[in-house]
Amino acid sequence: MTGRPATTTLWRPTGPEELALVRALDWRAWPPRLPEQPIFYPVLNEDYAIRIAREWNVPHSGVGFVTRFEVRSGFLSRYPVRRAGGRTILELWVPAEELPEFNAHIVGTVQVVHTFR
Template identity: 55%
Template structure:
């Protein structure tokens, strides 16, 4: 989001699902959708952004300063895949997990 100072990709499907379902998809229309995506990053990028705990032990995420987003994106390996879509707090579509 443009007003956030960090990009915080999360490390588990369960946490990503909670954010997409419980926070993003319950916003007023037309912003009432939440997406869970999956991607991998290379070892150098992973080392640059250590895992942080955000509130609970199951809430692990990376904290990437907004000004470093281009560098982070360069560390993505392969494709970014949408693995689940939520609308109005409900699952619309879930794709096969690896």
């Protein structure tokens, strides 16, 4: 009997444009990065995602969302955890060209867990 693969919970603060693209992908993938976005940055804790959604997405577009999703842990081991500030400000840096493979390792769907206006 095989069980569910070991997963890691990730969060992503996002604005309405990116969220609409995720919705169009049936909540199962992140859209390709724009040319000026060479890295996809999921974060490792909810509080950090909330802070970005409130402090960046809301002023930028009037609304900020925090999403949560699961990715196979074994796959994520290729990406070192990056500290983007304090000890709890942790991210993964996924090169844009690796995003399709990253998406293939999402287990389940992307869920909106917070909305800020």
